[in-house]
Amino acid sequence: AQSVTQPDIHITVSEGASLELRCNYSYGATPYLFWYVQSPGQGLQLLLKYFSGDTLVQGIKGFEAEFKRSQSSFNLRKPSVHWSDAAEYFCAVGVPNAGNMLTFGGGTRLMVKP
Amino acid sequence: EAGVVQSPRYKIIEKKQPVAFWCNPISGHNTLYWYRQNLGQGPELLIRYENEEAVDDSQLPKDRFSAERLKGVDSTLKIQPAELGDSAVYLCASSFGGGTEAFFGQGTRLTVV
Numbered sequence: 001a002q003s004v005t006q007p008d009i010h011i012t013v014s015e016g017a018s019l020e021l022r023c024n025y026s027y028g029a030t031p032y033l034f035w036y037v038q039s040p041g042q043g044l045q046l047l048l049k050y051f052s053g054d055t056l057v058q059g060i061k062g063f064e065a066e067f068k069r070s071q072s073s074f075n076l077r078k079p080s081v082h083w084s085d086a087a088e089y090f091c092a093v094g095v096p097n098a099g100n101m102l103t104f105g106g107g108t109r110l111m112v113k114p
Numbered sequence: 115e116a117g118v119v120q121s122p123r124y125k126i127i128e129k130k131q132p133v134a135f136w137c138n139p140i141s142g143h144n145t146l147y148w149y150r151q152n153l154g155q156g157p158e159l160l161i162r163y164e165n166e167e168a169v170d171d172s173q174l175p176k177d178r179f180s181a182e183r184l185k186g187v188d189s190t191l192k193i194q195p196a197e198l199g200d201s202a203v204y205l206c207a208s209s210f211g212g213g214t215e216a217f218f219g220q221g222t223r224l225t226v227v
Contacts (some may be wrong), residue, residue: 004156034215043118043205043218044157090156100145100209100216101170104156 002027002093006105013081014113021076021108023091032094033074035065039087086112118219120206126225132194135222139208148191149205157205196226
C-alpha cells in the first residue's frame with residue numbers, strides 16, 4: 001500500500017521569503033502526485049499535479065513542484081511567499097489505474113510572518 | 115461551472131442519533147469519492163463510486179456507515195448511530211474517471227456531542 005509523509009507539521013516563513021514544503025511517498029512504481037491547499041473551513045484546492053513527463057511541474061498561485069524518483073519526493077516550492085498563502089498544504093499520492101484514489105499526507109501548516 | 119456541492123456545511127448531533135450528508139458532484143464526473151478528515155490530519159478515503167457502483171468501500175465502517183449514489187449522480191453518506199469519534203469533516207470529491215484530478219467540495223463538519 002502507498003503512503004505519504006510530510007515531515008514538517010508547521011512551517012513559519014516571512015512574507016517575501018522562499019518556501020519549500022517536503023513530501024516523501026512510498027509506492028512501488030511511479031504514482032500520480034498532487035499538492036492541495038486547504039484554507040480554514042474550506043475544502044481542498046488543487047495546486048498542481050504530476051502524472052508523467054517533465055518532472056518540474058508548474059501550478060497555480062506561483063507554486064511549482066519537482067518529482068524526484070530517486071528520492072521518492074515531490075517537494076513544493078514558491079520563490080516569494082505572500083500573506084495569503086497561509087494555509088494547510090497536503091501532498092497526495094494517487095495509484096494509476098485505481099480510480100485515482102488518493103492517499104494523503106498529514107499536512108503542513110504554513111504561517112506567514114509580516 | 116458549479117463545483118462539488120455539499121450540504122449541510124455544519125451539523126451538530128447527539129451521539130446515537132442518525133445523520134446524513136449530501137453531495138452533488140460536478141456535472142459529467144462519473145467518479146465520486148467520500149473522504150473523512152479528522153482534526154489535524156489528512157483526508158482518508160471512505161468509499162469510491164464509479165457511476166452508481168461502489169467499487170471500493172473497504173475503509174467504510176459498514177456497521178454504522180452507509181452510502182448510496184442513485185442514478186450515478188448525487189450521493190448520500192449516512193451514519194447510524196453516530197458516535198463521538200465520528201466527529202470530523204466529511205469531504206466529497208469527484209473526477210472524470212481515473213487519471214484526472216479530483217475536485218473537492220467544501221465539506222460537512224460533523225460534531226457529535
